[in-house]
Amino acid sequence: MFYTRRVSQTALAHHQPILDLSVSSRVTVNRLLGIWGKPTINLSVINAIVSKTKGEGVAGYAGKIGKAMYYFQRRNNEAAITEIDDVFFHISDEALRRLALGIRLRAKSELLHLKESASRVFGGATELEMTEIRNSLRDDYKMLESISCGCWLAHLAAAEYCLYEGNAEKAYHSFCTIEKTIEGCIAQCARSIFSSQGFHNTDSHVSLFLAFQLGRFQADGRLKVSSRNVEKIIKGMKGDHYTERLISSFKKDIHANLTNEEAIELAYVFEAAHARHHFHDYFPRTGEYRNWNSERVDKIQKNIENVYVPNSVSLRYEVLDRIKEAVPRQPFYASEESVRKILSVVSTDVITDLKKAFGPSPKAPLVQSEDDYYDILRNIEEGAVSADAAGASEYPAIQAKLCCQLLQQLLYRVRVNRAVALTQLDCPESAVKLSDGVIDSDEYIYMWRAYLARAEANKRLGYISKSNEDFRQLFDLRRETRANV
Numbered sequence: 001m002f003y004t005r006r007v008s009q010t011a012l013a014h015h016q017p018i019l020d021l022s023v024s025s026r027v028t029v030n031r032l033l034g035i036w037g038k039p040t041i042n043l044s045v046i047n048a049i050v051s052k053t054k055g056e057g058v059a060g061y062a063g064k065i066g067k068a069m070y071y072f073q074r075r076n077n078e079a080a081i082t083e084i085d086d087v088f089f090h091i092s093d094e095a096l097r098r099l100a101l102g103i104r105l106r107a108k109s110e111l112l113h114l115k116e117s118a119s120r121v122f123g124g125a126t127e128l129e130m131t132e133i134r135n136s137l138r139d140d141y142k143m144l145e146s147i148s149c150g151c152w153l154a155h156l157a158a159a160e161y162c163l164y165e166g167n168a169e170k171a172y173h174s175f176c177t178i179e180k181t182i183e184g185c186i187a188q189c190a191r192s193i194f195s196s197q198g199f200h201n202t203d204s205h206v207s208l209f210l211a212f213q214l215g216r217f218q219a220d221g222r223l224k225v226s227s228r229n230v231e232k233i234i235k236g237m238k239g240d241h242y243t244e245r246l247i248s249s250f251k252k253d254i255h256a257n258l259t260n261e262e263a264i265e266l267a268y269v270f271e272a273a274h275a276r277h278h279f280h281d282y283f284p285r286t287g288e289y290r291n292w293n294s295e296r297v298d299k300i301q302k303n304i305e306n307v308y309v310p311n312s313v314s315l316r317y318e319v320l321d322r323i324k325e326a327v328p329r330q331p332f333y334a335s336e337e338s339v340r341k342i343l344s345v346v347s348t349d350v351i352t353d354l355k356k357a358f359g360p361s362p363k364a365p366l367v368q369s370e371d372d373y374y375d376i377l378r379n380i381e382e383g384a385v386s387a388d389a390a391g392a393s394e395y396p397a398i399q400a401k402l403c404c405q406l407l408q409q410l411l412y413r414v415r416v417n418r419a420v421a422l423t424q425l426d427c428p429e430s431a432v433k434l435s436d437g438v439i440d441s442d443e444y445i446y447m448w449r450a451y452l453a454r455a456e457a458n459k460r461l462g463y464i465s466k467s468n469e470d471f472r473q474l475f476d477l478r479r480e481t482r483a484n485v
Helices: 004-008 019-033 043-053 057-073 078-090 096-117 127-146 152-164 168-194 206-215 228-239 241-254 260-274 295-308 318-323 336-343 351-357 366-381 396-424 428-441 445-462 464-477
Strands: none
Touching: 019 206, 019 295, 019 396, 019 428, 043 057, 043 260, 043 464, 057 078, 057 096, 057 241, 057 260, 078 096, 096 127, 096 260, 127 152, 152 168, 152 396, 206 260, 241 260, 295 351, 336 351, 396 428, 396 445, 428 445, 445 464
């Protein structure tokens, strides 16, 4: 009885209302991870929006951006660039304009990567083609920085591109500035954890709340709920008054006569725009090298994976059945009449009143048949709050903790980039020291980057045996492919 609060959080009873901090802290997590846009764009709905609006106005431009997102998701980079170029200079909305620029930037980056790979094959791509894309990318990075209002994530992306082009000195100074900024963000984020508050750093556009709400009951099979009652509640949320109000408010905000289905599709586009992403893949889920294997990294990766695939609710149907079968003996329950008497009085804290009236429930099994019951309750008490229980006060604090972990990962990335730049600037000793610090931490997910940086620095110093040792570690982290085999 007295585990009600924890069980209700686990069972998503706090789905409504959404806490503002839940939304803002989750948006910050998505921003750091680089998650933007709906995983699967409904092209037929987007086309209907573009046709209805003639591709004009806020809704029309958002529809064209949605098409570009669809093409980019399917690696049709040329089509994505064309869609953006078609409307870019007509977009006056700052958030949408930044989103359009970011999509075009990502598409050009992917296109450049493909061209560089093709250039290794005779006649696959010309140097002129690649030079044109690089020049265009440089211009887009400059524009992204200028319209990002001092966003250090965008500055980091631009600095990395600068390093790629060989301007190590400029990149190094940028990395030093960004490193100090990240350290300040980590301190701010840590304070938000200790005060049980979320890492509040975003705007309050209605699309952020609507997309967040819609994402909690998408019928994609990710979430397994705990009971049939909770399942009905979640399924009914799509048509509840709160969601309807959000949809109505969103339609008014974009001044468009759209169906609910069309408004919902556009909400994800506006969510991506107002989340202010950096449009750079700092946390790739797949790559040429495996992630580092350590206890610290495993914990961080588990938290990151929970963003993409939320925790299922702890209580499954089978577990509920076991609770019913293993319920403690009758003497430890109050009569129904006694409980009704307590509940008939208006109170702000029913659980506290029940505890005062009847005392705490047993904390341990008194007979062997109760073992299952208390084991299950312990699992509930110790389990993580579901990623979808955004009405619970713990949720923003959990997201703030994840923000700290992500910021620390980005700090390691910047230090590795500094090491690479220092090697290029003929300061390999300093590069080795920086790389040593990252490697000794034993918690950088993409540790292969640190080993590569240190190997190159040791090679420059003439320490061939040390360099070879790092290159061997790098080889061990390399994923096996058919080509390797």
